[in-house]
Amino acid sequence: MTRIWAETALLADGWAGKVAVDMDESGRISAVSTGVERAAADAGRHVGVLLAAPANLHSHAFQRAMAGLSERRGPGAHDTFWTWREIMYRFLAAFTPETIEDVAAFVQMEMLEAGYAASVEFHYVHNQADGTPYADPAELSRRIVSAAGVSGIGLTLLPVYYATGGLDGRPLAGGQVRFRSDLDGFARIVEGAEDAVRRLSPDARSGIAPHSLRAVPAADLARVAAMRPDAPLHMHIAEQTGEVEEVLAVHGRRPVEWLFDNHAVDARWCLIHCTHLTAGERRAIATSGAVAGLCPITESSLGDGIFDGANYLAEGGVLGIGSDSNIRIALSEELRTLEYSQRLRDRHRAVLATPERSCGRRLYDETLKGGARAAGRDSGALAVGRLADLVALDGGALHLEGLSGDALLDAWIFAGDDRVVSDVWAAGRHVVADGRHVRRAAIEARYRKAMAGLRAAL
Ligand code: ZN
Numbered sequence: 001m002t003r004i005w006a007e008t009a010l011l012a013d014g015w016a017g018k019v020a021v022d023m024d025e026s027g028r029i030s031a032v033s034t035g036v037e038r039a040a041a042d043a044g045r046h047v048g049v050l051l052a053a054p055a056n057l058h059s060h061a062f063q064r065a066m067a068g069l070s071e072r073r074g075p076g077a078h079d080t081f082w083t084w085r086e087i088m089y090r091f092l093a094a095f096t097p098e099t100i101e102d103v104a105a106f107v108q109m110e111m112l113e114a115g116y117a118a119s120v121e122f123h124y125v126h127n128q129a130d131g132t133p134y135a136d137p138a139e140l141s142r143r144i145v146s147a148a149g150v151s152g153i154g155l156t157l158l159p160v161y162y163a164t165g166g167l168d169g170r171p172l173a174g175g176q177v178r179f180r181s182d183l184d185g186f187a188r189i190v191e192g193a194e195d196a197v198r199r200l201s202p203d204a205r206s207g208i209a210p211h212s213l214r215a216v217p218a219a220d221l222a223r224v225a226a227m228r229p230d231a232p233l234h235m236h237i238a239e240q241t242g243e244v245e246e247v248l249a250v251h252g253r254r255p256v257e258w259l260f261d262n263h264a265v266d267a268r269w270c271l272i273h274c275t276h277l278t279a280g281e282r283r284a285i286a287t288s289g290a291v292a293g294l295c296p297i298t299e300s301s302l303g304d305g306i307f308d309g310a311n312y313l314a315e316g317g318v319l320g321i322g323s324d325s326n327i328r329i330a331l332s333e334e335l336r337t338l339e340y341s342q343r344l345r346d347r348h349r350a351v352l353a354t355p356e357r358s359c360g361r362r363l364y365d366e367t368l369k370g371g372a373r374a375a376g377r378d379s380g381a382l383a384v385g386r387l388a389d390l391v392a393l394d395g396g397a398l399h400l401e402g403l404s405g406d407a408l409l410d411a412w413i414f415a416g417d418d419r420v421v422s423d424v425w426a427a428g429r430h431v432v433a434d435g436r437h438v439r440r441a442a443i444e445a446r447y448r449k450a451m452a453g454l455r456a457a458l
Helices: 061-066 081-092 098-114 140-152 176-178 183-200 218-227 241-251 255-262 279-284 296-301 309-314 330-348 359-375 406-415 440-457
Strands: 002-011 014-023 027-034 045-052 055-058 118-123 153-162 234-237 268-274 293-294 318-321 390-393 421-426 429-433
Touching: 002 390, 055 098, 055 268, 055 293, 055 318, 055 359, 061 081, 061 098, 061 440, 081 176, 098 118, 098 140, 098 421, 098 440, 118 140, 118 359, 140 153, 140 183, 153 183, 183 241, 183 440, 218 255, 241 255, 241 440, 255 279, 255 293, 279 309, 293 359, 296 330, 309 318, 309 330, 318 330, 318 406, 330 406, 359 406, 406 440
Parallel strands: 002 045, 055 118, 118 153, 234 268, 268 293, 293 318
Antiparallel strands: 002 014, 014 027, 045 390, 390 421, 421 429
């Protein structure tokens, strides 16, 4: 058994002082006691502010390696998502299984240091650079799992099904051939991924991810959704207006309309982005139990548009946060960017706050709930029986000094940054201590070597 003692902690029923939290060998919270004097808790780790830690619900780990390399204009009048994607495809050709693993371990470490305890990897690089499957078709899925073994992050691995280059069924071309599979090949990748996840740790999960309506023909989507009927199912949807128009032209419906007309969308679904919705589509998601997987920094970086968070939450919608392109790994900045996007659009302040909960508290509560649901992970609250996915903030940090309750979250998210994160536990594994990942030096060395190789190959 391991014990943490916190000066203050946000429990499932609110803030409490002098809190002792015990974790058992299975990585779950076995006891929570309040009003415990520090001397009585001597054996454990002492922290300032203890919170449940969220899951990052959407990541493409390999893209961390191209962060910062796509900030130049192309020859056209406007640089867009589609030109960014061309750079990503060129970069992709240079990856080996080893560099995929080393970059993934590095970005998972950064996620942990930012305060996430878990990550949902939307993993779509399956093949060799020429499009040929590896001898083990799940080779690269196993590399993501190996990386999680190194970083200690709570992993939910979603092998991605990616079959076509557009709604007209055109074949994949260029960098996309590394993503390609047919249904039989995909079934083997899923089995391999599940095998690797089972060996990783009891808290690790797997699921399934049809990439998007662009990349998955309608008949295949039904087959893929039926392959693992109880597992998390994630899909990109309605990120770009170009994609909405293409789906409208081919199916006669907007993407989310078409999805709800053809599938029983429920709480196991996580719809990534949902940027361009009609009010009817927004209500359909909000009342379905599905999670809207928002990626505010990436959506800003790619110029996607602004999700309608205020109305969606008012309608009872569930949302969570993903780092997606991994251009920056910053939990507090994701939450701040989401709220600020609403303010800029509406020209109001504190848009996502409620009369009872401050902006920071509401953002954090919603992110915990949606992240756990999307990851299929029994986390998201500091309560007995839940996985011990926990983050501690340094109570002595200047941004937090003298504050209590929800103001601590507001100060972290709006006035500070993730440098206030002191400790993180993922299913009880103490992976960040004093603001640094416990294996940072080794993971960083492997990443530097991988990046040198990747940049030389460009
Ligand atoms: Zn994505």
